[in-house]
Amino acid sequence: MAAYDKADLERRMTGAVESLKHDLVGLRTGRASTSLLDPVNVTVYGASMPLNQVATVSVPEPRLISVQVWDKTNVGPVDKAIRSAGLGLNPIVDGQTLRLPIPDLTEERRKELAKLASQYAEKARIAARNVRRDGMDGLKADEKKGVISEDERKRHETEVQKLTDATIADIDAASSAKEKEILGK
Numbered sequence: 001m002a003a004y005d006k007a008d009l010e011r012r013m014t015g016a017v018e019s020l021k022h023d024l025v026g027l028r029t030g031r032a033s034t035s036l037l038d039p040v041n042v043t044v045y046g047a048s049m050p051l052n053q054v055a056t057v058s059v060p061e062p063r064l065i066s067v068q069v070w071d072k073t074n075v076g077p078v079d080k081a082i083r084s085a086g087l088g089l090n091p092i093v094d095g096q097t098l099r100l101p102i103p104d105l106t107e108e109r110r111k112e113l114a115k116l117a118s119q120y121a122e123k124a125r126i127a128a129r130n131v132r133r134d135g136m137d138g139l140k141a142d143e144k145k146g147v148i149s150e151d152e153r154k155r156h157e158t159e160v161q162k163l164t165d166a167t168i169a170d171i172d173a174a175s176s177a178k179e180k181e182i183l184g185k
Contacts (some may be wrong), residue, residue: 004138004148013167014130020124020171024178026087027113027120033057036089037067042081044074047091053080055098065089065100072096073180105182114179119173125168132164 025035029140040051051057055078056068067082068077072095079098088109091098105113136157143153 004142005137006133006156006159009131009135009160012134013128013163016124016127016131017167017170017174019127020120021174023120024117024174027117027178027182030062032061032065032100034059034065036065037082040081040085040087042074042078044071044077051061051078051081063102065102067098067100069096069098085169088113106114110182110184113182117175117178117182121171124171128164128167128171133161135160 022038024037026035026037034057037051037057041048042051042054044054051067054074055070058066060066067078069078074145075093075096075098079093082091082098082100084087088103089100091100095141139156139160142148142178143150148156
């Protein structure tokens with residue numbers, strides 16, 4: 001069986017871009033959104049789970065997120081998880097409800113968020129390069145086994161490189177758009 005699978009490489013590279021876009025949605029730009037809390041994982045019942053599996057998250061006002069915790073024993077861990085997520089949000093606990101006012105973004109916070117967006121983009125670029133490496137290694141293995149010729153390997157390597165370049169261009173475009181949105185330019 002051939003080690004090189006172009007469809008798998010395309011799927012994995014698309015996954016890197018989609019993962020980046022999902023991460024970038026979590027970076028706030030001054031408006032409340034339930035997706036801001038997507039990266040928050042809460043340790044309850046001896047396991048780490050996404051916030052939306054222990055509470056209902058809603059946006060009652062443009063600058064307020066409401067988190068209704070289902071089990072009152074989980075209010076403390078949810079509060080702690082939100083505070084330690086590095087989102088710059090400070091929950092106000094009111095019974096089983098946590099209110100998260102969204103503060104105005106300062107210039108310093110905007111720069112921090114832009115830097116974080118750059119870090120997310122770099123992780124996505126690394127993921128795309130790792131997929132490229134896997135594809136190239138698969139092609140070399142196929143050539144060594146005699147499944148493909150040297151000319152076929154070189155042609156496929158060119159395809160893999162073009163796919164990688166296109167993926168990295170998508171990553172750069174998503175990252176720069178988010179940075180512009182964050183910095184207000």
